[in-house]
Amino acid sequence: MNKPLRIGTRDSKLALWQANLVKDSLEDLGIEARLVPTKSIGDIILDKPLYELGVTGVFTKALDIALLNGDIDLAVHSMKDMPTQLPHGLTLAAVLERGNPHDVLVHKGLDFLNDSGIVATGSLRRQAQWLYRYPKHEITDLRGNVQTRLQKLQDNAWDGALFAAAGLERLSLELQQQTVLEWMIPAPAQGAIAIVISKKDPSLATALQQVNHRDTAICTRIEREFLRTLEGGCSAPIGASASIEGDTLHFRGVLLSPDGQQRLYLSKESPLSAQEGIGKGYAREILKQGGAEIMQLIKAQLGK
Numbered sequence: 001m002n003k004p005l006r007i008g009t010r011d012s013k014l015a016l017w018q019a020n021l022v023k024d025s026l027e028d029l030g031i032e033a034r035l036v037p038t039k040s041i042g043d044i045i046l047d048k049p050l051y052e053l054g055v056t057g058v059f060t061k062a063l064d065i066a067l068l069n070g071d072i073d074l075a076v077h078s079m080k081d082m083p084t085q086l087p088h089g090l091t092l093a094a095v096l097e098r099g100n101p102h103d104v105l106v107h108k109g110l111d112f113l114n115d116s117g118i119v120a121t122g123s124l125r126r127q128a129q130w131l132y133r134y135p136k137h138e139i140t141d142l143r144g145n146v147q148t149r150l151q152k153l154q155d156n157a158w159d160g161a162l163f164a165a166a167g168l169e170r171l172s173l174e175l176q177q178q179t180v181l182e183w184m185i186p187a188p189a190q191g192a193i194a195i196v197i198s199k200k201d202p203s204l205a206t207a208l209q210q211v212n213h214r215d216t217a218i219c220t221r222i223e224r225e226f227l228r229t230l231e232g233g234c235s236a237p238i239g240a241s242a243s244i245e246g247d248t249l250h251f252r253g254v255l256l257s258p259d260g261q262q263r264l265y266l267s268k269e270s271p272l273s274a275q276e277g278i279g280k281g282y283a284r285e286i287l288k289q290g291g292a293e294i295m296q297l298i299k300a301q302l303g304k
């Protein structure tokens with residue numbers, strides 16, 4: 001009966017690092033587990049920006065199917081890559097304590113910041129926030145896993161490239177010239193690792209409660225509720241960042257046009273006891289302030 005649990009994961013170094021963290025956490029609880037690495041569409045198609053692939057869940061679909069087929073027992077995801085709506089039959093069983101939530105500029109010197117510059121990213125959210133702050137700069141597309149992107153930065157005459165701090169830290173790549181961008185609002189759930197399982201496995205759900213981090217689970221739920229209410233997928237120019245200090249919930253949300261010309265920003269505090277539906281409420285405020293028009297524009301541009 002006690003076969004090791006099969007942990008489905010993408011086969012990138014970062015994904016494997018994260019899946020190993022889950023494996024170690026389970027083994028600390030006396031639960032044996034092994035990794036089952038799988039390739040995702042998002043890892044196979046590397047010559048297009050993510051938002052042009054035209055499907056959601058490019059990083060998660062293969063693992064969803066493996067879960068539904070019973071080929072794996074749990075799937076480990078970077079939570080920010082997960083669509084806000086899980087497929088039928090699957091459930092979010094746990095969220096590990098969040099790592100560094102920030103974005104980072106890896107650069108070759110910062111003189112270009114006050115001048116013209118070329119910055120590489122495949123993320124509309126990073127592009128839009130960068131152009132809002134540095135309207136004279138140019139964005140060039142950059143895809144691939146973290147190591148590939150760092151290599152491309154070395155090989156090209158770009159001034160910098162944008163990354164998630166958590167990804168760099170987890171791969172011990174934080175030695176290069178880099179600046180943490182505290183002003184940039186991270187993707188909803190950036191830095192968090194999620195465990196998804198089949199709804200048919202309630203005893204596994206109970207066991208996984210032991211690795212769930214309460215504050216991270218609350219904050220990422222609110223951030224994703226904000227994203228879902230705006231109807232933005234994981235590739236939309238939307239940032240959201242929640243944190244908990246004592247009994248207070250802090251929230252920052254942003255919606256931009258992809259060119260960074262328009263930006264709607266919200267910064268709020270609320271009692272932690274009143275967090276039910278709060279992500280939805282914040283999103284509706286943004287929609288009323290003109291966000292609905294920006295979302296229309298984005299959807300038209302992305303051809304949805």
Ligand SMILES: NCc1[nH]cc(CCC(=O)O)c1CC(=O)O
Binds near residue numbers: 014146162163164192
């Ligand atoms: N989109 C790819 C991706 N998915 C998760 C991470 C890093 C970990 C995280 O942000 O949670 C990254 C790399 C990046 O955005 O630079």
